[in-house]
Amino acid sequence: MEKVRLKIEKLIYGGSGTGFLEGLPVFVPMTVPGDEIECGIVKRHRGYAEGVMLKMLGPSPNRALPKCEHFGRCGGCQWQHMDYASQLLWKQLIVEEQLKRIGKFEAPNVLPSIPSPKIWGYRSRIKLHKDGQGRAGFYAGGTHDLIEVKECLIADVEAIKRTPSFFTQINQEQNEVLRTEVAAAVKGLGAETVLELYCGNGNLTFPLAKVVKNMTAADSSRSAIDNAVKEARKNRVKNINFICQPSKAVMNHLARFHNKFDLLVVDPPRNGCKEIIEGIKRLRPEAIVYISCNPSTLARDLKDMGAFGYVLESSQPIDMFPQTFHIETITKMILKQ
Ligand SMILES: C[S@@+](CC[C@H](N)C(=O)[O-])C[C@H]1O[C@@H](n2cnc3c(N)ncnc32)[C@H](O)[C@@H]1O
Structure with a gap:
């Protein structure tokens, strides 16, 4: 070698x-x-x-002693060997790099990462794998080799017992910050009518409904939408219209009937929202708030939005996943043409 x-x-x-x-x-x-x-x-x-x-x-002065005995073999965490301040800084720099390299934004305004209230024991959902001998663990990074794990230091053991059948954010304390930040971003944009796609169980929808006049919120998961509707009824929330449909179908329908929204909020899965780019072009909301858990697909989608008149105002990394390279961001795009 x-x-x-x-x-x-x-x-x-x-x-x-x-x-x-x-x-x-x-x-x-x-x-x-x-x-x-x-x-x-x-x-x-x-x-x-x-x-x-x-x-x-x-060694770099920013090295830290990994806390977990499985670190380095287990694929769950990648950054336990780096101090938390450096993790936050590099998340900001990586978002900036992805927006420049993939998104072709010259000088993107990426704000400092918001730290997680808990940097250990925060994870309310983990995916353990089992082998033929009934051993439970994680896969080693990039493989299907099982690493038997007796204890996971980023897991919140109590929260894991309550896993529902639809998507929920994995860091519950930081999710409260995410909800507040998204609502503040939307309020700051002065929107009255909002379309939210990939709304899940209404995690972001309910705080948004408090700061706007009315909302249409859609997700393809039946159980998530049922849960959202139940929650709206329980709390007598009257200004949200929940729809159980894939985003592309929702966009096509709304564009065909010339519906107008001041603002679009999207929170797609890791592969982003390429499927609705054409719909955005037709619907032309005045602003878009894009919540992303993957800066590469975020940058790709923002580049497409940029091509038909949206300008990147800011991107705010918010650390939902301490000790890992995963990055959540809230990005504001404004229609300028
Ligand atoms: C990252 S989650 C966000 C959920 C919600 N905003 C939250 O904070 O809990 C992505 C959501 O997209 C939904 N989804 C995945 N593919 C979809 C599609 N093609 N159309 C509509 N929703 C989809 C999933 O059911 C999931 O609820």
């Missing part, structure tokens, strides 16, 4: 550290910007290489 001396300069979305070998980016898992390492080159590709840390020559 080719061995080189490498200084780690940045982190990429996915969690690896990156150093440069005569301009070629080398991605090395489990490293921190500032580390000086002896690196083994595992594979060279066109435009980048994969490396592995063979020896630590000089």
